Amino acid sequence: MFLQLVISGISFGSLYALVALAMVIIYKTSEVPNFGQGEMSMLSTFVAYALLVTHSHSFIFSFIGALLFAAALGIFLEFVFLRRAKDPNILSLILITLGFQMMLYGLASWKWGADQRDLPFPVSDFDVINLGTAVISYLNIATILITLVLMFMLFLFFKYTKVGIAMKATQQNVMAARINGIRTNRILSLTWAMSSMIGAVAGILLAPIATLDPNLMLDPLLKGFAAAVLGGMTTLVGAALGGYMLGVIENLFGGYISLEFKSVVAFGIIVLVLCFKPSGLFAKHYVRKV
Amino acid sequence: MALLEIKNIETFYTLIYALRGVSLTVEEGTITAILGNNGAGKSTILKTVMGLLDDQPDKGTIEFMGKRIDGKDPEVIVRMGISYVPEGREVFEELSVKENLLMGAYIRKDRAAIKKDFNQIYKYFPVLKEREEQWAGTLSGGEQQMLAIGRALMNRPKLLFLDEPSLGLSPILVKEIFEIIKTINQEGATILLVEQNARMALSISDIGLIIENGRFVMKGKSKELMEDKDVQEFYMGMRSEESAKGYQRWKRKKRWR
Ligand SMILES: Nc1ncnc2c1ncn2[C@@H]1O[C@H](COP(=O)(O)OP(=O)(O)OP(=O)(O)O)[C@@H](O)[C@H]1O
Ligand SMILES: [Mg+2]
Numbered sequence: 001m002f003l004q005l006v007i008s009g010i011s012f013g014s015l016y017a018l019v020a021l022a023m024v025i026i027y028k029t030s031e032v033p034n035f036g037q038g039e040m041s042m043l044s045t046f047v048a049y050a051l052l053v054t055h056s057h058s059f060i061f062s063f064i065g066a067l068l069f070a071a072a073l074g075i076f077l078e079f080v081f082l083r084r085a086k087d088p089n090i091l092s093l094i095l096i097t098l099g100f101q102m103m104l105y106g107l108a109s110w111k112w113g114a115d116q117r118d119l120p121f122p123v124s125d126f127d128v129i130n131l132g133t134a135v136i137s138y139l140n141i142a143t144i145l146i147t148l149v150l151m152f153m154l155f156l157f158f159k160y161t162k163v164g165i166a167m168k169a170t171q172q173n174v175m176a177a178r179i180n181g182i183r184t185n186r187i188l189s190l191t192w193a194m195s196s197m198i199g200a201v202a203g204i205l206l207a208p209i210a211t212l213d214p215n216l217m218l219d220p221l222l223k224g225f226a227a228a229v230l231g232g233m234t235t236l237v238g239a240a241l242g243g244y245m246l247g248v249i250e251n252l253f254g255g256y257i258s259l260e261f262k263s264v265v266a267f268g269i270i271v272l273v274l275c276f277k278p279s280g281l282f283a284k285h286y287v288r289k290v
Numbered sequence: 291m292a293l294l295e296i297k298n299i300e301t302f303y304t305l306i307y308a309l310r311g312v313s314l315t316v317e318e319g320t321i322t323a324i325l326g327n328n329g330a331g332k333s334t335i336l337k338t339v340m341g342l343l344d345d346q347p348d349k350g351t352i353e354f355m356g357k358r359i360d361g362k363d364p365e366v367i368v369r370m371g372i373s374y375v376p377e378g379r380e381v382f383e384e385l386s387v388k389e390n391l392l393m394g395a396y397i398r399k400d401r402a403a404i405k406k407d408f409n410q411i412y413k414y415f416p417v418l419k420e421r422e423e424q425w426a427g428t429l430s431g432g433e434q435q436m437l438a439i440g441r442a443l444m445n446r447p448k449l450l451f452l453d454e455p456s457l458g459l460s461p462i463l464v465k466e467i468f469e470i471i472k473t474i475n476q477e478g479a480t481i482l483l484v485e486q487n488a489r490m491a492l493s494i495s496d497i498g499l500i501i502e503n504g505r506f507v508m509k510g511k512s513k514e515l516m517e518d519k520d521v522q523e524f525y526m527g528m529r530s531e532e533s534a535k536g537y538q539r540w541k542r543k544k545r546w547r
Contacts, residue, residue, distance in 0.1 A: 177382075
């Protein structure tokens with residue numbers, strides 16, 4: 001049972017890790033936890049659904065279409081709402097992201113209703129591979145692999161591409177970025193596009209095991225946020241590790257202690273981290289000498 | 291030819307009237323030094339020209355190589371050939387030294403030449419080569435200053451702004467930095483230098499200007515300014531006593547001009 005719980009914990013943890021990454025990428029640039037993140041992924045997942053089921057396109061086409069939609073949505077929200085905020089403080093920014101959340105939730109409910117739908121996924125959740133005492137489904141494997149590939153791509157992007165480094169530079173010091181000719185507004189748009197796309201991948205991977213309705217991302221968003229806090233909000237590696245840890249801990253808790261209170265684990269972790277190590281478990285932040 | 295032509299600019303920080311009609315011409319190939327006490331408005335001049343202050347200058351015009359640049363964004367101004375080493379270094383603390391320099395060349399596409407410029411910077415500042423892979427935030431203050439200058443040079447600027455490059459450096463390092471500034475100038479870059487260290491600044495510059503309360507109160511050949519009694523007394527630390535009276539005498543003198 002232990003192995004089984006760990007395996008599915010890692011699979012869920014992958015999704016939390018993706019949500020956490022999406023959050024942290026935005027947090028580092030816009031300095032706000034984006035509570036609209038979940039609804040952004042949910043809406044993008046619905047777009048995948050519409051392309052795939054309603055318009056009978058191929059899965060790949062629908063997947064790419066949903067990602068493009070996600071990118072556009074991220075750019076749109078940042079450009080139209082966040083950027084307009086004059087002298088924003090953190091509270092007003094959070095309120096704006098909560099506004100996204102409600103707006104997008106409303107939009108999805110209006111367009112697709114509260115019906116529960118299935119997003120057909122080309123990889124099955126029922127075919128499994130036996131690993132001794134445990135099994136792992138093809139979908140779990142796909143989830144884990146896709147997440148790892150995505151993370152590796154992010155790593156390469158931030159380490160080796162000029163734009164990736166410029167994005168880090170902008171996160172660290174906007175003024176210095178501008179005087180080096182970095183168009184920081186474009187970087188901001190790109191950040192939102194990337195984050196939104198990562199979130200969309202999480203949504204599309206989640207939909208086949210959950211059911212697709214406007215509440216799809218409610219729970220994962222919370223978990224992803226907890227994972228990001230666990231990782232310190234500012235490091236991508238921390239966010240990813242936080243996601244996996246949360247997935248596994250939560251599953252073990254559900255398996256051995258109480259299934260009913262499984263979801264409370266995330267809350268508990270947020271509270272514990274904020275009490276004992278507010279900078280997160282993995283923060284390797286350089287502390288500015290004053 | 292005048293590379294930079296500032297005409298009568300006025301700059302506000304909301305209600306604070308920081309620049310009260312500043313005009314300045316920077317000739318190509320020269321080093322121009324702006325001196326003045328804390329809060330006089332030195333940094334504000336550079337920030338205004340760089341386009342870093344939203345909606346400023348409030349009045350006046352700024353021309354670079356004959357083209358108006360006032361009201362333009364820093365991203366645009368940098369591309370026209372002005373580089374800026376801000377007060378307090380402002381390096382990217384969680385990027386490596388190498389990545390910082392790479393960001394300095396952000397707007398360039400000529401890879402081979404960029405590589406050559408890396409070597410040039412490492413020749414000016416060998417310590418940066420040693421620290422290539424280290425986070426800039428972990429460098430000493432002096433090393434960060436070298437990095438900030440190096441980063442600005444990576445853009446191959448026609449005009450280089452330096453805001454207090456000597457701030458917080460040991461006397462030996464100050465000397466070294468100023469020698470390098472001189473070399474950079476001889477290799478073709480025009481330099482506008484803001485300094486508290488008047489002696490050093492005047493010793494390497496061609497033209498010196500003195501700013502007080504948002505206005506230039508004096509301008510001259512650096513050599514002549516160095517001989518000037520008032521400059522010696524008020525800006526080069528040769529003051530006999532630091533009295534309120536002395537300050538007033540300076541005020542009076544200013545009013546007569
Ligand atoms: N961001 C700001 N907001 C409000 N006032 C400012 C701001 N920056 C500068 N000032 C004011 O504008 C005036 C000029 O400041 P500036 O930074 O140009 O001085 P400085 O000559 O560079 O001084 P220092 O040698 O100390 O760097 C000062 O009175 C300062 O208080
Ligand atoms: Mg200053």
